[in-house]
Amino acid sequence: MKSHRVLAGCIVATGALSCVASPAHAADVNIPDNNLKACINRVLGQSPQAPITDTQAQSINVLDCASQGIVSVQGLESFINIEGLYLLDNQISDVSPLSELHQLTGLILSRNQISDVSPLSELGNLTTLGLHRNQISDVSPLSELHQLTGLILSTNQISDVSPLSELHQLTTMDLSTNQISDVSPLSELHQLTIMDLSTNQISDVSPLSELVGTILAEGQNIGLPPIAQGNTQNSPVIGFGGTSDVLPVVSKTGSAEVASNGLSWTYTAIGRNTLTWHLRSSRFIFSGTITQRSTSQFVNIVDNNLRSCINGMLSQEPQAPITDAQAQSINVLDCAGQGIASLQGLESFINLTTLNLGENQISDVSPLSELDSLTTLHLRENQISDVSPLSELVGAISAEGQNVGLPPITQGDTQNSPVIGFSGKSDVLPVVSKTGSAEVASNGLSWTYAAVGSNTLTWDWENGDGSIFSGTITQESISPPTPPVPPAPPVPHPNNPLVPSVVNPAQPRGGITVSGHKHDGTLASTGTFDLSMLSFFSGVLTLAGAVLYGRGLRIRRQV
Known part of the structure; x- marks a missing residue:
């Protein structure tokens, strides 16, 4: 790549200064984005919003305008001699003005808002293309860029990589953090020295077994369809050695009971389960997590109003049992205004796309947390x-x-x-x-x-x-x-001030007959006594100053 630096229409190249005077009639380039214009003018040594002529635009070979808050690249179509363009970390969505820049060999557009890359299909001289962290799902326009040696497409929404199968000059490629499950189109890219496929949905890497470069494929996320409790699930994870190289489970959560070889399992309870695998060598890493729900034959719906609503859609009796297969067959469910309080059981309706539960008495929405197919959810007035x-x-x-x-x-x-x-x-x-x-x-x-x-x-x-x-x-x-009122203090007995009286003076007096034993064990006299003479203290009866033990004490109210 040429090393050029531009100063006010003068090009400094390999130590020589060549100044080209701008003709008085040279047209100005229309650059409506002020941040882009300010960046270019910094390169040209001009004030931020100074006009930029066609001649000046054509004199620039390399332009770095990263992190400048640029929204529009309109006007860059006039920079026809540019070879390196760095526009990462902006807010660019439309790259169509770049389609005429046929001299480009290096283009970095990472961390923008690009979803359509079709304007880049004409840039046949590109050797390096960076599109990390955009919104790209279709990479078919890149299939004609046969000179590419480096391609960065991480953190997008790509699932189909077949358009990349013809890019045989690639030596480095980053496809991490996408939605890729089938890697077979990449099997012929023999020039690759490093490929990153981490954080995708890949369970089978055997198509890559003939590649000699380093392959990073850690952190895969595999979702398996629900399976009935007690049924056997075979591991879907296949390593670089082909179908016979099934990789064992190394850890788990949930109720999975894994076979001793780690290649199959069953579930002992209903619920969400995860199982992980991990393979590492000097040349590759392949690891990830399997997520699977274990179910019963019938869905456990505890709210009768919810069950009745679902059965209405299934043309069944209101409280008829609902099978797991029936639950998975429903895509749209409208149960608004049905008096529903519990959503337990809806976690089995994994194919729901539209759900209306408005005007009910719902407080707990956790059963909806794994309905990943939902695109519309109504929960108003709960x-x-x-x-x-x-x-x-x-x-x-x-x-x-x-x-x-x-x-x-x-x-x-x-x-x-x-x-x-x-x-x-x-x-x-x-x-x-x-x-x-x-x-x-x-x-x-x-x-x-x-x-x-x-x-x-x-x-x-x-x-x-x-x-x-x-x-x-x-x-x-x-x-x-209100603070509690403290109780009145006890009234001391007149014959023994240490012993609280059990007699309420306001109550009528009466007589009781008492017999018992004295301290020396002899039988005390019995007789009828006035209640005012009677009190208790620590299990001892005190009667007219004489103490009787509680043992064998007999008290009979006088009639």
Whole structure:
């Protein structure tokens, strides 16, 4: 690549200074993005918004405008002699102005917002192309770039890599963090010295067994279809040695009982399970996690209203059993306004794309957390205060108008907000309005009540993808409890001030007959005595100054 530096229309190349005067009639290049223009003018040694002529544009061979906040690259089509262009970490989505830059050999567009790479298909001289962290799913326009030796496509949305099979000059390629499961199209890329396939969905790397370079394929995520509890699941993980090279499980969570060779397993309980494998050598790494749900023959739906709604769609009796196969056959379910309180069992409906559960009495949404196919979820007007279990769902979630009742709280005590957003326990949503006597903290996350009575507090959250979470908290503030009245002190007995009297002076006096033993063990006299003479102390009866043991004591009320 040529080493050129441009100063105000002068090119410094290999130590020689060549200045080309711009003709008075030279046209100015239209560069509407001020950040891009300022970057170019820094290279030219001009003020940020100075005009840039065609001649100046054609004099630039290398342009580095990384991290400049650039949105539009309009105008770069005039830079026809550019060979190296570095535009990473901007906000670029349209790369069509670059399609005329046929001298480009190096192009870095990583960390932008690009989804369509078709304008790059004409750049046949490219040897290095960086497109890390964009929004690309279709790489077919890159199939004609036969001079590429380095290609970076990590952190995109690519599942089909077959268009890359003809790029035989590639020596390095990064396809990590995509959605790739089939790597067979890459089997003929024999010039590769290093290929990164980490964090995809690959369970079989045997097609790559003939490649001699380093292969990094760690952190794969494999989702297997649900399987009935007790049935045997064979490992789908195949190593570089072909179909006979099935890799064993090395660790697990859940109820899996793994065979001694690690190549198959069964589940002893219903639920979510994970199993991991790990293979490492001097030339490659292949590891990952298998996720699978174990199910029963029938779905356990505990809410009769929910069961009745589902059976209505299946044309069955309201409380008929629902099989796992039936659950997986449903894509759209509308159970709004059915009095549903529990969603237990819906975790088996893994193929749902649209779910309407508005106007019910739902508070716990955790059974929906693994419904990865959901694109539309309606939860309006329920009793939900925590939506964090839904954080991994990618569709729009409508959860406005929640009604959350909190237990009464004593006036003056602090109440923390129970409202948790999509980001987890640290994402507590603040109160935005109130009625009653609530005094809300400045951050909106807690409050106290200044008076006794009914109170309401509201929250309202919305993001750019159409998801909404809002509602009202209702809570009574009550008076502090009245302190207990201390008991009256005991009244001493007149004949023994150390012994409390058991007689209420306000009660009528009466007589009792008492017999017992004295201290020396002899039988005491019996007779009828006035109650005012009687008291107890430590299990001993005191009668008119004489002490009788409790043992063998007989007391009979005089009639």
